[in-house]
Amino acid sequence: MSLDLIQMVLATVLAAATPLVIAALGELVTERAGVLNLGVEGMMVCGAAIGFAAAVESGSTLVGALAGIGAGMALSALFGLLTVGLAANQVASGLALTILGLGLSGLVGAGYVGLKREPAPHLHLPVLSDLPGIGRLVFGQDGFVYAGIALAIGVSWFLWRTRGGLILRAIGDDHTATHSLGLSVRGVRFLAVLFGGACAGLAGAYLSLAYTPFWAPAMTAGRGWIALALVVFASWRPARVVGGAILFGGATVLQLHAQASGIGLPGQLLSALPYLATILALVLLSLGRRRGGSQAPAALGRDFTPHR
Amino acid sequence: MRLDLVPRGRRSALSAALSPALAFLAAVLVGGIAVALMGVSPAAAFTVYFVAPLSDLWSLQEIALKAAPLALIATGLAFCYRANLWNIGAEGQFVVGGLAGGIIAIATHGTEGATFWILPAMLLTGTLAGLAYAMIPALLRVKLGVSEILTSLMLVYVAELLLDYMARGPLRDPAGYNFPQSVTFDDAARLPYLMEGDTLHAGVLVALAAVLLAALVLGRSLFGFEMRLVGASPRAARFAGFGEARLTLMAFAISGGAAGLAGIVEVAGKIGQLQPTISPGYGFTAIIVAFLGRLSPVGILLAALVIAVTTIGGEAAQIDLRLPLDLTRAFQGLLLGLVLAADVFTRFKVRLVPGAAR
Numbered sequence: 244m245s246l247d248l249i250q251m252v253l254a255t256v257l258a259a260a261t262p263l264v265i266a267a268l269g270e271l272v273t274e275r276a277g278v279l280n281l282g283v284e285g286m287m288v289c290g291a292a293i294g295f296a297a298a299v300e301s302g303s304t305l306v307g308a309l310a311g312i313g314a315g316m317a318l319s320a321l322f323g324l325l326t327v328g329l330a331a332n333q334v335a336s337g338l339a340l341t342i343l344g345l346g347l348s349g350l351v352g353a354g355y356v357g358l359k360r361e362p363a364p365h366l367h368l369p370v371l372s373d374l375p376g377i378g379r380l381v382f383g384q385d386g387f388v389y390a391g392i393a394l395a396i397g398v399s400w401f402l403w404r405t406r407g408g409l410i411l412r413a414i415g416d417d418h419t420a421t422h423s424l425g426l427s428v429r430g431v432r433f434l435a436v437l438f439g440g441a442c443a444g445l446a447g448a449y450l451s452l453a454y455t456p457f458w459a460p461a462m463t464a465g466r467g468w469i470a471l472a473l474v475v476f477a478s479w480r481p482a483r484v485v486g487g488a489i490l491f492g493g494a495t496v497l498q499l500h501a502q503a504s505g506i507g508l509p510g511q512l513l514s515a516l517p518y519l520a521t522i523l524a525l526v527l528l529s530l531g532r533r534r535g536g537s538q539a540p541a542a543l544g545r546d547f548t549p550h551r
Numbered sequence: 552m553r554l555d556l557v558p559r560g561r562r563s564a565l566s567a568a569l570s571p572a573l574a575f576l577a578a579v580l581v582g583g584i585a586v587a588l589m590g591v592s593p594a595a596a597f598t599v600y601f602v603a604p605l606s607d608l609w610s611l612q613e614i615a616l617k618a619a620p621l622a623l624i625a626t627g628l629a630f631c632y633r634a635n636l637w638n639i640g641a642e643g644q645f646v647v648g649g650l651a652g653g654i655i656a657i658a659t660h661g662t663e664g665a666t667f668w669i670l671p672a673m674l675l676t677g678t679l680a681g682l683a684y685a686m687i688p689a690l691l692r693v694k695l696g697v698s699e700i701l702t703s704l705m706l707v708y709v710a711e712l713l714l715d716y717m718a719r720g721p722l723r724d725p726a727g728y729n730f731p732q733s734v735t736f737d738d739a740a741r742l743p744y745l746m747e748g749d750t751l752h753a754g755v756l757v758a759l760a761a762v763l764l765a766a767l768v769l770g771r772s773l774f775g776f777e778m779r780l781v782g783a784s785p786r787a788a789r790f791a792g793f794g795e796a797r798l799t800l801m802a803f804a805i806s807g808g809a810a811g812l813a814g815i816v817e818v819a820g821k822i823g824q825l826q827p828t829i830s831p832g833y834g835f836t837a838i839i840v841a842f843l844g845r846l847s848p849v850g851i852l853l854a855a856l857v858i859a860v861t862t863i864g865g866e867a868a869q870i871d872l873r874l875p876l877d878l879t880r881a882f883q884g885l886l887l888g889l890v891l892a893a894d895v896f897t898r899f900k901v902r903l904v905p906g907a908a909r
Contacts, residue, residue: 281700285884321888325888325891325892328554329554329556329892329895329899329901330556330895330899331891331892331894331895332891334637334700335632335838335842335887335891336888336891338639338838338887339839339884339885339887339888339891340884340888341884342835342839342880342881342883342884342887343881343884343885343887343888344884345877345880345884346877346878346879346880346881346882346883346884347877347881347884348877349875349876349877349880349881350875350877350878350881353875353877429554460877465705465708468701468704468705471701472701472705475698475701509716509720511712511713511715511716512712512716514712515708515709515712515713518705518706518708518709519705519709521701521705522691522697522701522702522705522706525691525697525698525701525702526691526695526697529691529695529696529697530695548556548558548899549556
């Protein structure tokens, strides 16, 4: 009995962590290429709105997820054009993207407020999913969760085990030197930005298609920003992103349970916990980092205009 | 095909002034297409958004009331952004300023005798509270190297939740039938109206004075020069011996103080009590205003008026044309992007080279 309860709690933690993992992994690749895209929140919320709209219209969760990915990529392409193509300020462009995304998502989602869909189907394997204690946790999740895990492994493998990953990291550390070597700095950066957008869009689609599963205006509620903080917290390493996201997911679930059980603390304080925890995590990280120096890609946030 | 950016030798003042205007035109054009796609005549929408708000006294007052906090916050932010510091938490500093100043009004509610000191005390407290709240990300950045972008934004959510708690809990009017709001402030705790029986209050003058002061400081003082130099060339600033930590703290103090002042002006002027929410996102809109105004106080004043017009127009369009308010927000985001792009064209000649390798 208690084993099933633990399993249930762990499953909700995993569900809360999944959007953070997906969005943060995308942003990690973007930042490893040297581009800081602060528009994660905007891309994510657009992915949620457009993903939900497409799923309702087509009746297919898969189409919804793909539409969410497409929405994130379209917005990130605008951002890439601005910052990689035109060397505009990355911080300001990212903020513009967030504001634009929040507005666009409201426009698209307006006709879908109040609608509900069946949540994305969960995996069910005949014997394995019914194993007591771990069956549902390991073999009974929806496709997004497995996609998130595959993404973490894939990103890790790509960045450290392939030539492409080496080039991407080199460009993020020194765009002048890599440009001199004849590598396409702006081409790689643009692709990295697109990948980040696709992931943010998918993370948003997860929220509206599997996590809630409905659309509500501004439903991302700062998760895009928490994903950005996670990348810093994880020192730009995929495995640590997963660990950090599970910690944050745990904090979210804890807060929800505390709110439901009514333990005397004001609800607003509990709601503020994820944000306070983010600040605390960043502080603790920088305290620990003082010995090792900064882990950030050296060219992060600096614009690049090739001299010919 | 290859995209080349060739730096321009000289930046003409004319193109620098024209680029935001061109960006605005382009945004209006895209907005018009979007409106047409939604089945509304672009001409009718243009009238509601940009012409109608300017055509009667009531909405002109509303424009001034919306532009004042935007200009005030954006001017403060300009100090940060000029120095390449990214305070994006002005919304939180606004809320904390309004809350702290409002507490004084509630504590002195019903005071007999001398009450002349209440309003100045509220304005001062609001300013200092916003300043103190901005010191959190500033100190974390200076002392520990924590990104001010993320911490200042996270503190927005915390401030909003704090106000929500206070307005529903400790500060709620006990005789208010359980409505989540405080007592209505006494007249001594309200900014006076500039015109009898209207909505325009003295907060507009406070904002105007602050913007003019900022223009003088930024353009004519050594401190303003240091601020601009740190942003334009951090290396040169270090060689000149300008303390980066001190400037960071100063820039955050100015922007936080300005946002806090705007917060208490809104509470003591327009709202007149504390409610669970006191800002329709002024702190975020002000970021657009700051860039649209090219980070100069006079430009910001103009930009604040333009954005205020579109916001008032957006509210009218929601009623008259059934166009959602999110259209205004999307328009403002698009506008910021286009302003940033237009800025690139003033700094570089942008050339497409067909057929060249990337």
